[in-house]
Amino acid sequence: MTNMVRSLLVTGCTTLALMLSTTDAAAQQTTAMPQVTQAKDYSDAELQKFADATKEVQQLQMATQQQMAAAIQKEGMDPMKFQQMAQAQQSQAGATQEYTEEEQQAYANAMKVVMSMQQNVQAKMQTKLQENDMTMQEYQTMAMAIQQSPEMTQKVKDMMAES
Template sequence: MMKKSLVAAGLALFMCVFSLSTKATAQNTVPQQQQQALKTDYSDSQLKQFLDVNKKLQPLQQAAQQHIVKSIENSGLTVDRFREIAQSQQTGKAASLSAQDSTAFNKAAQEIMKEKGKTDSQMVTVIQKEGMDLETFQGIAMAYQQSPEIQQKINKMLGVQTGADSTAAKTDSTGK
């Protein structure tokens, strides 16, 4: 059961990381009206393939996550401080930053973007090599984040109980 919870936690973490890059791409290439329609009619075989592909992506994700943490720490910030600065920038609430924090944040952000680009490219290669269409993979990832029905189906396939185990997996994946 512990292993399945870890897989669910990894899946949730991956969804967050990968969706950030795909959302930016989607927002630049897909008309706004098409983004609103969320596809949820994926077959069990598509969802199983998604899970199989995701398992193969986990080593890439873990290596990227370790590299990102090291980049942040090497810049002189803690992960929490980096997250705080990033969130304040995303919400438009400018945090008062010292020159040192600003420089450290920018340095870490550049390293993260390089690592993210490299990892995204490797992940796309794995997804395609496993015979899954990238659009379908991204669609399922988005559906997992936004559709309780798809989330429940995937968690059931993983053998994760809804409730405490699912909540623990989501909590672990966000670091909160």
């Protein structure tokens, strides 16, 4: 697989995973996503815990992306075509696209597998966070706060590089 295709596939699978997790989380949770209006200062210990959890979650996501790519190809679907169809469906432009019945069936089959894998990875992700003494909400809240602070972002990157 060429680097360009691999890059597109990883981007597509990541986008798909995020879309699915956002949709799934919204359907399952009655509480809204935590709102962060001002970046909170976290201790070094809290940032290290976040960095450790992030590193484990990233490893899990990378492995899952590879498995998703293989599953898409196993269903007879080109990963780039799968990504294109998923984006078209998400933007509701899919109705204007012409896809063969074979492509639609391959996409539907691959999507079932990908969605199942996504549910599995979400459960594993929650387990990884629990192993790091964090809930999903705490992790998301910290992630948003850290993104708002270039200083904390750099500190977490450094911590991840050291461990």
